[in-house]
Amino acid sequence: xxxxxxxxxxxxxxxxxxxxxxxxxxxxxxxxxxxxxxxxxxxxxxxxxxxxxxxxxxxxxxxxxxxxxxxxxxxxxxxxxxxxxxxxxxxxxxxxxxxxxxxxxxxxxxxxxxxxxxxxxxxxxxxxxxxxxxxxxxxxxxxxxxxxxxxxxxxxxxxxxx
Amino acid sequence: xxxxxxxxxxxxxxxxxxxxxxxxxxxxxxxxxxxxxxxxxxxxxxxxxxxxxxxxxxxxxxxxxxxxxxxxxxxxxxxxxxxxxxxxxxxxxxxxxxxxxxxxxxxxxxxxxxxxxxxxxxxxxxxxxxxxxxxxxxxxxxxxxxxxxxxxxxxxxxxxxxxxxxxxxxxxxxxxxxxxxxxxxxxxxxxxxxxxxxxxxxxxxxxxxxxxxxxxxxxxxxxxxxxxxxxxxxxxxxxxxxxxxxxxxxxxx
Numbered sequence: 001x002x003x004x005x006x007x008x009x010x011x012x013x014x015x016x017x018x019x020x021x022x023x024x025x026x027x028x029x030x031x032x033x034x035x036x037x038x039x040x041x042x043x044x045x046x047x048x049x050x051x052x053x054x055x056x057x058x059x060x061x062x063x064x065x066x067x068x069x070x071x072x073x074x075x076x077x078x079x080x081x082x083x084x085x086x087x088x089x090x091x092x093x094x095x096x097x098x099x100x101x102x103x104x105x106x107x108x109x110x111x112x113x114x115x116x117x118x119x120x121x122x123x124x125x126x127x128x129x130x131x132x133x134x135x136x137x138x139x140x141x142x143x144x145x146x147x148x149x150x151x152x153x154x155x156x157x158x159x160x161x162x
Numbered sequence: 163x164x165x166x167x168x169x170x171x172x173x174x175x176x177x178x179x180x181x182x183x184x185x186x187x188x189x190x191x192x193x194x195x196x197x198x199x200x201x202x203x204x205x206x207x208x209x210x211x212x213x214x215x216x217x218x219x220x221x222x223x224x225x226x227x228x229x230x231x232x233x234x235x236x237x238x239x240x241x242x243x244x245x246x247x248x249x250x251x252x253x254x255x256x257x258x259x260x261x262x263x264x265x266x267x268x269x270x271x272x273x274x275x276x277x278x279x280x281x282x283x284x285x286x287x288x289x290x291x292x293x294x295x296x297x298x299x300x301x302x303x304x305x306x307x308x309x310x311x312x313x314x315x316x317x318x319x320x321x322x323x324x325x326x327x328x329x330x331x332x333x334x335x336x337x338x339x340x341x342x343x344x345x346x347x348x349x350x351x352x353x354x355x356x357x358x359x360x361x362x363x364x365x366x367x368x369x370x371x372x373x374x375x376x377x378x379x380x381x382x383x384x385x386x387x388x389x390x391x392x393x394x395x396x397x398x399x400x401x402x403x404x405x406x407x408x409x410x411x412x413x414x415x
Binding site for chain 2: 004007008011012015016019020023025026028029032033034036037040041096099100103104106118119121122126127140141142143144145146149150152153156
C-alpha cells in the first residue's frame with residue numbers, strides 16, 4: 001500500500017486520537033506527523049490494518065515520552081482547543097470549554113491502559129488489535145473495555161454532581 | 163435459564179467481536195434473560211455516551227491533509243539529512259564534477275554503483291539554514307521508485323526552481339497547495355513565492371524519461387538521465403545505505 005493512501009486513510013484518525021489523548025492541537029499534530037515520519041524512516045510495509053496499528057502504537061509512545069519530559073499534565077488539563085472559525089457567543093464558548101474540561105478530567109481519571117483502550121476503540125480497532133496495543137489477551141478486551149467505559153461515565157457523572 | 167453471561171462477553175457481543183457459535187449462544191441467552199438484556203442495554207448507552215462525550219474534544223486540525231502530508235515529507239527529508247553529516251567530507255573527495263552542466267563520476271569511485279541502475283536509488287541534497295547561515299537556501303532531493311522529492315528551506319519570496327524534461331516526456335509535479343506553476347513544452351517553472359520560507363516539491367519521473375533537470379536560475383542542481391543522477395558543479399555527495407546524499411554549499415537566488 002502506498003504512502004499517500006495510508007496517510008489519507010489514517011492521518012485524520014491518528015490526529016483525532018492524539019488530540020483526545022492530549023487536548024493540545026499542536027502536540028497532537030506533531031505526534032501524528034512524527035509517527036508518519038518514523039513510518040517512512042523504518043520503511044514499514046504491509047497491509048493497511050497492520051500499518052495503522054503500528055502508527056497508533058508509535059504515536060502512543062511518542063505522546064508518553066513527551067509527557068514524561070514535559071510533565072505537562074496540569075497544563076494540558078487547562079488547555080482548550082482553539083476554534084478559529086467558531087462563531088460562538090461568549091456564553092456558548094464558556095459552556096463548551098466547561099464541557100471540554102469535564103471530558104478531559106474524566107479521561108484523566110483513567111490509567112493509561114484504559115485511556116488507550118477507550119480511544120483506540122473509538123477509532124475502530126478490533127479487539128485483537130487492541131490486545132496487541134496494550135499487551136493483554138484478546139479475550140480480556142471486552143471486560144477491560146466495558147470497565148473503562150463505566151469508569152469514564154462515572155467520572156463524568158461525578159463531575160455533574162459536584 | 164442458563165448461567166448468566168459475563169459482562170465482558172456481552173460487551174464483545176455488542177461489538178461484534180464474538181465468533182459465530184459464541185455470538186449465537188450469547189444472543190440466545192440475552193433474548194431470554196431480563197438481567198443480561200438490561201446489562202447489554204446499559205453497556206450500549208454507556209458506549210454511546212462515551213462516544214458523544216469524546217467528540218467534545220475534537221477540533222479541526224490547523225493544517226489541511228495535504229499540508230500535513232507535505233510537512234511529514236519535509237520533516238523526513240530533514241531527518242535524513244541529519245543522519246550522516248560526518249561522512250560527507252570524505253565522500254565528497256571522490257566526486258569530480260565537470261563544469262558546464264554535464265557531471266561525471268571518477269572511474270572507480272565507490273559511489274559509482276550507487277549511481278547506476280534505477281528504481282531504488284535515493285539522492286538527497288541539503289544545506290540546512292539551521293546551521294546559522296540564514297542567507298543560504300537549503301535543498302533536499304530524493305528519488306525512489308520513479309519519484310523524486312525536492313525540499314527547499316529558507317527560500318526567499320519569489321525563488322524559482324525549474325524542472326526540465328529533455329525528452330519532452332510528461333513530468334508530474336506535486337507541491338505545497340500554495341505553490342504556483344507555469345509550464346511550456348518540456349519545461350515547468352515553480353514559483354514558491356506564496357508558500358513561505360519552506361516548501362516541498364515532488365517530481366514524478368516516468369520510467370524511460372530522457373532527462374529531468376532541476377535548476378535555479380542559470381545553475382543546475384541535479385540532472386536525472388537514463389536512471390543516473392548527476393550533480394551540478396560544486397555540489398558534494400556522501401553515500402547512504404540506499405543511495406547518496408548531495409550537499410550544496412550555496413544556491414544562486
